[in-house]
Every structure is written in C-alpha cells, then in structure tokens.
Amino acid sequence: MNTTSDSAGGTVQPLQFVPMYQKRTKIYARSVRGLYARLRWAIVALTQGVFFGLPWLQWNGRRAVLFDLDVPRFHVFGLVLQPQDLIFLAALLVIAAxxxxxxxxxxxxLWCGYSCPQTVYSEIYQWIELKTEGDRHVRMKRDAMPWTxxxxxxxxxxHALWIAAALAAGFTLVGYFVPIRDLGPHLAEAGIASWPAFWVLFYGGMLYGNAGWMREQICSYMCPYARIQSTLIDGDSLVIAYDNARGDPRGARPRRTDPASVxxxxxxxCTLCVQVCPAGIDIRNGLQNECIGCAACIDACDDVMRKMDYPTGLIRYATSRNGVAQGLGGKEMLRRVVRPRVLVYGGLLAAALVAFVAALATRAPVHMDVIRDRGVMARLGEEGQVQNLYRVQLTNRTERIARYRLGVEGLPDVVVETPADVVMAPGESKSLTVTLALPPAAxxxxxxxAExxxxxxxxxxxxxxxxxxxxTFLIPR
Structure with a gap:
C-alpha cells in the first residue's frame, strides 16, 4: 500500500485500492420442508411435465406443438400460425407483461419464487446436489477438506447429473423447432457439425452455468426484474416479512420456554431462515432486492416455531404498511391487498385475455390479401368487357384440404373470370392472379x-x- 506526502513534508492517508466487483461468497443452501416447499415442487413437476411432454404429443398425425422455422409455420394443437399472425405473439407478450x-x-x-425457469432448474440442481453431496453442513465440511x-x-x-439434465433440457427445447422423433437420429448421424447440435449444446451449456454455477447471481445482478420490482409493489403488496415486534430481541433459549420470562x-x-435462503440474505433485515420470494425462510421458521411450541407466522406473507406489526386479520388484509392498483391490473389482464381468446376463436380459417395489379389498371377484353387484375395471396390456416369459390360483391354484373375455384393443401399459401370483368352493357x-x-x-x-x-374496381373513361 503506497502513501503520499503533502507540500510541508507531512504524511497523509495511505492510498486504498477498492475492487470494483464484489467477490462471490459461495452459498450453501440448506434443504427445507414445508407447505411452500411442496408448492414449489408441485410447480416444478407441472412446468417440467409440460415442457418435456409437449414435443412428443401427436395431433392429427403430426406434432402437437411444432415451431417450423424453415417453412415458416407454427403448429399449436389445432392452430396453424403463419408469419402474418405475429400479432398473436405481440398479444401474448402484452398479456405476460x-x-x-x-x-x-x-x-x-411470485413469478421469481415459483415459476421462473431459473428458480425451477435451481431447485432441480440443488436436489441433485443434496442427493450426491449431502445437506448444507456436509457440503461445507467436505469442501473445507483436501481432495480425496x-x-x-x-x-x-x-456435475455429470447436472450436465445430463442440461443436455436433456437442450434436446427438448430444440425438439420444439425440429421434429423431436427425428432429432436423435439426426444428431447421431451429423454429430456436432449441425445447427441442431449447436443449439442443444448452447442451451444446455447456458442452463448448466446458470443453474449450477451462478444461481443467485443471475437473480441478483443479471435479471432486471430485481431492480424494477420496487416500482411495481407498494406498501400494501404481500411480501415475505419478519415480525420485528414479535421476534425481537432475539436469543437462544431452552425449548418451550416462555419468551417473556427470559x-x-x-x-x-437459529439463523435457519438464512441457511435455507438460496440468495443468502437475512430476511430479518427487511425486504431486499435479492429476495426472490420463494418462502423457504417461512417453512424453516414455522418448523422451529412448532418445535418451540410457539405460534407460527413469525416470518410470513404480509404487507409492509404496518401489516406485520399490527397482525392484521384476514378481512383487513384482504382489503389492503385488493386495492385500486391490483384491480386496474387485473381488469386489464382479464380484458386482454378475453380479447386474445375471442380473436383466436373468431379467426377465419383462411387468410386473404388483395392487391390491385398496378401494371394494368383496367383493360378491355376480347368481347368488350372491362377487366381488372388483382394479386390475391391465400393462406390455408387449417390442417385439412380447403376448397373455396371466389366471388365478388358490391357491384352488380361484375363476375370472377379466372380463377373461380381454389384448392389448397393444409397450411399452404397460394398466390393467384384474379380477373374481374364487367360486361360492356353494364x-x-x-x-x-373506382367502384x-x-x-x-x-x-x-x-x-x-x-x-x-x-x-376497388376501376371503370375507365
């Protein structure tokens, strides 16, 4: 460490070098059981069952869900979505927001604590770690020992199980874009020198790194949601909170001892709430950006309270606006939670969902774009009829052969000369040159x-x- 001198020859404070990045302290999360742990695992089973199962389902002789980027065409059960249907993707993003x-x-x-893929796979990876290396104290002791x-x-x-889980997830994800029943033979034949193999390895590598090595760093530093959550919650939002009025002053005591007597x-x-936290924070210090809302601390604390023969709920879901200190009852808590902000968001979400479902339900089985042929505004036919040409793009949005007859409305005596009948294969797009004709007398x-x-x-x-x-139909002079 260097020192500096002033003009009078005296010494000043030594120069200090402050690192720009905080060194990561490895977190050894302890296993926990309880209501919220069971809820998390139920959601893990549900989400992974859907994720791994959907690519294998069949629907009308083809994959139930297939995002075919080569065509391009998306199949979602009975729906056939084309590039012009990207409005539905935009609607889904709005609904998600x-x-x-x-x-x-x-x-x-709630999303972070129970449904986020980072949380889901971190749970799976921590379970693998528990089964292969033991619980928190065993892992800490083993890591401090020399290699054996x-x-x-x-x-x-x-790590072998981590990699296997990551590759299985990568294989399944690519199976949404490539027929999964053909993906295995393709990878065996082409090896890693193919795009499907690249994406399997890429996604698997990202999952292995995120869920295995970085875990809480993803949630604390890389995910923007940790930074913007403060703008979305207020004092009446239900958050995980520690009841200071009931819990402090803290201290050890024999089991079933009346706290007031000591x-x-x-x-x-006991610090179990800290030991089970996957982010390594102490919830007793208040709500923090790193808290993902998984409620593991609630399960751990409730278990200790039951062993001490104390009421549970020392750490619980509550509102920060005096909700913990006052111990609000169910009706008062409900009144605080169901407030204008929640009602506005809920109303907008319900309206967006209804509009989305209605748009899908009333979606026409065929899409048609009509553009006038600008090279030929209007012309006279061999028999003196006035002809207009149009470029018509048709897309069959169904999984069956579609047969249609072209007609024209709005102007009496106008007829479709060519073509009158159209046949399209399932999901086929067809471009036609359509001629409309108006007899000479009319x-x-x-x-x-323009009519x-x-x-x-x-x-x-x-x-x-x-x-x-x-x-429009153009009638020349």
Missing amino acids: LALFFFTALAGR VGKAARKTAK GLGGCTD AQGRPAG PVRLSLTEPGLSEPVLREKT
Whole structure:
C-alpha cells in the first residue's frame, strides 16, 4: 500500500485500492420442508411435465406443438400460425407483461419464487446436489477438506447429473423447432457439425452455468426484474416479512420456554431462515432486492416455531404498511391487498385475455390479401368487357384440404373470370392472379372511376362467405 506526502513534508492517508466487483461468497443452501416447499415442487413437476411432454404429443398425425422455422409455420394443437399472425405473439407478450404487473402488485416476486425457469432448474440442481453431496453442513465440511477419491467421485457424479439434465433440457427445447422423433437420429448421424447440435449444446451449456454455477447471481445482478420490482409493489403488496415486534430481541433459549420470562422475543436466532435462503440474505433485515420470494425462510421458521411450541407466522406473507406489526386479520388484509392498483391490473389482464381468446376463436380459417395489379389498371377484353387484375395471396390456416369459390360483391354484373375455384393443401399459401370483368352493357351505363367491391371466399355447400376483403374496381373513361 503506497502513501503520499503533502507540500510541508507531512504524511497523509495511505492510498486504498477498492475492487470494483464484489467477490462471490459461495452459498450453501440448506434443504427445507414445508407447505411452500411442496408448492414449489408441485410447480416444478407441472412446468417440467409440460415442457418435456409437449414435443412428443401427436395431433392429427403430426406434432402437437411444432415451431417450423424453415417453412415458416407454427403448429399449436389445432392452430396453424403463419408469419402474418405475429400479432398473436405481440398479444401474448402484452398479456405476460400485464400478468407480471398484476401478480407483483398483489404479492411481490411470485413469478421469481415459483415459476421462473431459473428458480425451477435451481431447485432441480440443488436436489441433485443434496442427493450426491449431502445437506448444507456436509457440503461445507467436505469442501473445507483436501481432495480425496470419495470427494472427487461425489463432485463428478454431481456435475455429470447436472450436465445430463442440461443436455436433456437442450434436446427438448430444440425438439420444439425440429421434429423431436427425428432429432436423435439426426444428431447421431451429423454429430456436432449441425445447427441442431449447436443449439442443444448452447442451451444446455447456458442452463448448466446458470443453474449450477451462478444461481443467485443471475437473480441478483443479471435479471432486471430485481431492480424494477420496487416500482411495481407498494406498501400494501404481500411480501415475505419478519415480525420485528414479535421476534425481537432475539436469543437462544431452552425449548418451550416462555419468551417473556427470559426477556426475549419469539426469534431464537437459529439463523435457519438464512441457511435455507438460496440468495443468502437475512430476511430479518427487511425486504431486499435479492429476495426472490420463494418462502423457504417461512417453512424453516414455522418448523422451529412448532418445535418451540410457539405460534407460527413469525416470518410470513404480509404487507409492509404496518401489516406485520399490527397482525392484521384476514378481512383487513384482504382489503389492503385488493386495492385500486391490483384491480386496474387485473381488469386489464382479464380484458386482454378475453380479447386474445375471442380473436383466436373468431379467426377465419383462411387468410386473404388483395392487391390491385398496378401494371394494368383496367383493360378491355376480347368481347368488350372491362377487366381488372388483382394479386390475391391465400393462406390455408387449417390442417385439412380447403376448397373455396371466389366471388365478388358490391357491384352488380361484375363476375370472377379466372380463377373461380381454389384448392389448397393444409397450411399452404397460394398466390393467384384474379380477373374481374364487367360486361360492356353494364360498363356503358356507369360513370368512370373506382367502384368499391369485395372479393369473397365461399366453401362448397355454404351460402355465406367465410371471408371478405375490400378492394376497388376501376371503370375507365
């Protein structure tokens, strides 16, 4: 450490070099059991069951869910989505954002604590770590010891299982974009010299690093949600909180000792709430950005309270606006939680969901774009009829062969000359040049100009068109 001198020859404070990055302290999270632990594992089972199961489901002789980027065409059970249907993806993003606002305003980081893939896979990886290396105190003791054959074997088993889980997830993710039943033989034949293999390894490597090595660093430093959650919650949001009025002063005491008799609060200062926290924070210091809302500290504290024969709920979901200190009852807590902000977010979310479902339900089975042929505004046919040409793009949005008859509405005597009938394969897009004609006698009695018309598509045997598209018919001078 260097020192500096002033002009009078005296010494000043030594120069100090402050690191720009905080050194990571490894977190040894202790296993925990309880209501919220069971809830987290139920969500892990649900999300991973859906994630790993969907690529293998069949629907009408094809994959139930397949995002085919080569065509491009997305199959989602009975839906066939084309690039022009990206509006539905935008709607899903809006719904996801509104859901995030709603649940955060309601109860903090519910998404982070229970459903976020980072949390889900961290739970799976911590379970693997528990089974291969033991619980917290065993891992801490083993890591402090020199390397032995047993230690190396346990570490190797853990990382082998981590990598296997990561590759399985990577394989499944790529299986949403490539038929998963053909993906295995393709990888065996092409090896790593293929794009599917690259994405399997890339996603698997990211998962292995995020859930295995960085865990809480992803949530604390890389995820922006930890920084913006303070703008989404207020004093009436349900968050995980420690009851200072009941718990302090803290201190150890024999089991079933009345806290008042020894001048202590309900907290035994066992620090189990810190030991089970995957972010390594002490919830007794108040709500912190690093808290992901997993409620592991609630399970640990409630277990200690039951052993001490104390009431549970020393750490619990509560509102920060006097909710913990006052011990609000159910009705008062409900009144605080169900407030204008939550109602506005909930109303917007419900409206967006209804609009999204209604748009899908009323979506036409065929998409049609009509553009006038600008190279030929209008022309006279061999028999003197006035002809207009149009470029018509049709897309079959169903999984069956579609047959339609083209018609025209809005201008009497106008007919479709070519083509009148259209046949499309499932999901096929077809470009047509359509000719509309107005007989000479009808054209002579009309003023020159553009007349509004509508092209229609009608299925055989039906009288009402399934789709109409506006355009104009030009009558020359």
